Amino acid sequence: MTSKYLRIAFVLFAAAVFALPLGSILAQDDAVTLIIESWRVDDADEWNDVILPAFEAHYPNIDVDFQPTINTEYSATLGTKIEAGTAGDLIMVEPFDYRLEMYLNGDLANLGDLGSLENYSAGALSAWSTDDGELFGVPLAAVIHGFMYNADIFAELGLEEPATAQEFLDLLEAVKQDGQYVPLAMGTADGFVPGLLGLQLAGQPFWRGEEGRLALIDGSGKFTDQGYIDAWAFLAAWADYMPDGYQAVSYPDMQNLFTLGGSAVYPAGSWEISIFNQLVGDDFAIGAFPPPVPEAGGDCFINDHMDMGMAMNADTQHPEEAQLFLNWLGSAEFAELWNNALPGFFAMSNHVVEASDPMVQVYASWRQHCGSSPRNAYAIISRGEPNTDSELIRVTQLVMNGEMTPEEAGETVQAGLASWYEPQMGA
């Protein structure tokens, strides 16, 4: 009995011993497999059916395998795999400080030598760089914030896209006077709505985008500066034009209000394009305009927020092949495939892409004449407590609910930041 088991075990062992080198010989002759770790389960089909086959067509000896994990479990799963040494060759990374620690631990490779880097703006690269400028991830996709509007209502009431903040408020006032529609489909019940779709969308021109963001980081700009106060004052003025009881109107509520044709303007993100295309269909035409500027003739700034990046596992067995792939992510071909497969998520290289979706084209066109900047508290200034990003969300909600003045909001956030962030401590 036992000898039989022993014999089987021996055969299996021998088979394994002989098969192992055989397998690696075959692999050398045939293909190298690269595995991508990701939290984008939703995009698996687009990766596997559209994007990866295009890359594999260029490099027949490289086989890329997209293996996503559910987003809520991504951090924990990735951490475990890295520790166990079983993580994939390519690792999708969130922007800024999310995965910085992994690089500092030596888990992610330095990508400073990639040839494709010239295809990205410095701002885009900064999202996956250390404070000293060491690069550990290449930008993959961004989302752009901007207003959408019901073009049928605009035509009916004879309205035009506003260029300045005052024109924006005048336009909302005109819709209100008409009385048929809610001027602005927005509610403050969910904190991220005033935070992201209010402050980070409409505030960019007030703090001049990247200029203002970097000034906060180096300590020369403060949340008590006039730009921030004006931005909050602008948002506070929206209160008259949001639906009654907007304090309890949630994000799905405001989406529904707009897509059902009940309101004129909607503070949107480009990730909503494909959903809105489905929901609205041919019911009415949708237009879009970038955030209005404080003064007529002022420069345009948009929130062009890095959402996904791609890093390389420092322990990968195939660094050359992985770098070929990372380089390809910066190509015009990838940008075009990506933008059409995932409308509303924008490839971040500088290539001009002809997207088939007209709304995607509108959003992408703003990049040509507007300054691009990410959400202003995602990098560096949210590393301590109180967390600046959370504080911005909290005070903006209060300002829009009429329970805090813009000045108080600025002082609150500034005091919180100055309590732990050295460059802001001086004054």
Added chain:
Amino acid sequence: MTASLARSSQPKRGKPFPTHIIVFLAPAVVIYGLFMIYPLFDSLRLGFFVQVTRGVEQFVGTQNYVTLLTDEAILQPRLLNALKNSFLFFAVNMLVQNPIALLLAAALSTKTRGGLLYRVLIFSPAILSLAIAAFVWRLLLSPLWGIVYDILKALGLGAYAQPWLGLESTALITLALISAWQYLGIPMMLYFATLISIPNDLFEAAYVDGATDWQIFWRIKLPLLMPMIGIVSLLTYIGNFNAFDVIFALKGADAGPNYASDTMMTFFYRTFFGSGFQKADPHMGAAVAGTMFVILLAGVLLYLFIRRRIRSYEL
């Protein structure tokens, strides 16, 4: 003779070790121990450590608790706010849910037409999934499509319509009332079961002596209900001090606006699991959980102390 025989024969037969008791207890003890007792102690242990680097913990004694209680910038105000809100949430449930449940039970325990139907209807929200109950209330109270506002306007009370779930001053109380509505059936059923177990002879004797219904309620039913009121209060305390689901479902982990609906559990959730850019800190989270454990324990001990003072009647 017989006695000594019996005595001498016993050791010989040997009292068998009660193996069967262990066998019967084992599943419950193992499962309860593994999934309740061990995690409880491990979470208390966690509160006395901090993470040095990934996977490396260091013992720091009560440092987490000291920080939690003395950090005037963030943690202490948040803790006090959450504590206040938790007690308020409990108080609303205690003062609204319990008396209503008691009155309904008293009304239904008399011979009421359609009593069974009412019982089923009042109890039914308690078996609804919270996600559904929260969704229904979100719709009812939605300023855009909520029927509550239409009704108020139809009654000429439109001026009183407020976005209750969205205002700092009313959000928590609205949530507490939703929770009180949903679980109203449970204390009602407990009271109802106690009331119908009271023998009718007592009421008949009281009638003969000329007592009114009201006197019967105050003098006979209520004293007999006191132990059950105590238990229901304790359950309300434990259930509502830990309130999380209704707040999470309607207001999210940030329990807005401005943490106005933040309770100990949502505070714990954000600390332990992180939220947005707030990093997950299991050790500080465990300290929050430990604090909650102490508060709950104090409440339960208080109940045990009071219960001794409540006279109970044998029927």
